[in-house]
Amino acid sequence: MGKAAAARKLAAAAAYGGGGLSVMGASLYGLLRLEAMIARRRIGNADDEPPDSSGWYGVGRPGPEIEIVLLGDSSAAGYGVESVQDTPGAHLGSGVVDVTDRQVHLRSFAFVGAQTRDLDRQIDSALAEKPDVAVILVGVNDVTHSRRPAESVRLLEAAVRRLRGAGVDVVVGTCPDLGTIKPIAPPLRQVARMWSRRLAAAQTIATIEAGGRTVSLGSVLGSTFTSAPAEFFGPDRFHPSAAGYASLASVLLPSVLAAIHAAPEEDLAPEPARGDAILPVTEAAVEAVRVAGTEVDGTLIGGATRGSRGRWVQLRRRRRQPEPEVEVPRTAEGEPAAEG
Numbered sequence: 302m303g304k305a306a307a308a309r310k311l312a313a314a315a316a317y318g319g320g321g322l323s324v325m326g327a328s329l330y331g332l333l334r335l336e337a338m339i340a341r342r343r344i345g346n347a348d349d350e351p352p353d354s355s356g357w358y359g360v361g362r363p364g365p366e367i368e369i370v371l372l373g374d375s376s377a378a379g380y381g382v383e384s385v386q387d388t389p390g391a392h393l394g395s396g397v398v399d400v401t402d403r404q405v406h407l408r409s410f411a412f413v414g415a416q417t418r419d420l421d422r423q424i425d426s427a428l429a430e431k432p433d434v435a436v437i438l439v440g441v442n443d444v445t446h447s448r449r450p451a452e453s454v455r456l457l458e459a460a461v462r463r464l465r466g467a468g469v470d471v472v473v474g475t476c477p478d479l480g481t482i483k484p485i486a487p488p489l490r491q492v493a494r495m496w497s498r499r500l501a502a503a504q505t506i507a508t509i510e511a512g513g514r515t516v517s518l519g520s521v522l523g524s525t526f527t528s529a530p531a532e533f534f535g536p537d538r539f540h541p542s543a544a545g546y547a548s549l550a551s552v553l554l555p556s557v558l559a560a561i562h563a564a565p566e567e568d569l570a571p572e573p574a575r576g577d578a579i580l581p582v583t584e585a586a587v588e589a590v591r592v593a594g595t596e597v598d599g600t601l602i603g604g605a606t607r608g609s610r611g612r613w614v615q616l617r618r619r620r621r622q623p624e625p626e627v628e629v630p631r632t633a634e635g636e637p638a639a640e641g
Contacts, residue, residue, distance in 0.1 A: 369407045369408075369435075370436070371436050372439070373437050375413040376477070396550065397561070408430050416448060417443050421460060428464075435469050436472050437471065440457075450499075470513075501518075502589070515596065515598075551621050577618060583611060598617070599612060
């Protein structure tokens, strides 16, 4: 089965209630789940809470403030670092301030161990903030907790639809490359890589259908991390290090800026030389997995959202922004927020 067909089949299984196991084969997927649980025991439980990146960034800058909510699992929360300035939330909040010259209020509802099924209750809290944009990072714990891929994709689509129905723009960082996780032993590490890439493609299809946009995280947690694991992975060899979270945030930031209509002028027009293209969603979803930071968003051709091969999307490889000076978030009173 081709990659696009496999992703489409998994996304369709989610939409119509199927299990989606035929994408890989039930026995092989079951073996992967078992290996993932063994790896989880090697990694251990996350007892320490990550620093909370919630608060105000760019205090004193003009308003109105930009409201951002961060949803998902430990990768969104920034588990494994000691300083709040090393969390992805702090990098994103500071980066948006740096480009827009506006105040940013960011709230993180992400928590360690969260699965896709936990997004609904995170959204319950997040909607009270009346956010402009929600950033979602989720999926890995669905694997280690034996969730069926199609179930994960279906729940993600429902979460994106709920946020979009409330008028919130959504940026989903798709499933990272699980083939880089050292506690998962070969040959299942290679299987994990194939499965996570197909899941990422299916997440892209589901997110686009629900009205959100996606950013591929595959290779930012792949080739770069593999080439320098001591630098980009934390001590548990599972979660990113401070440098890893900085790299993660750098691929998300351009798409967050685009979602709030604050992309730099030089990044507004698509550039074919950079690989930007208009494609059917299944083809774009598979292509996006190959290059970290690839954004996929719905578009129109001749006023139509769909062609004979499905939903039309714009595939963009946006320029990364210069690393901002990362701030410590502040409370409404202007005092530094607690780091614990």
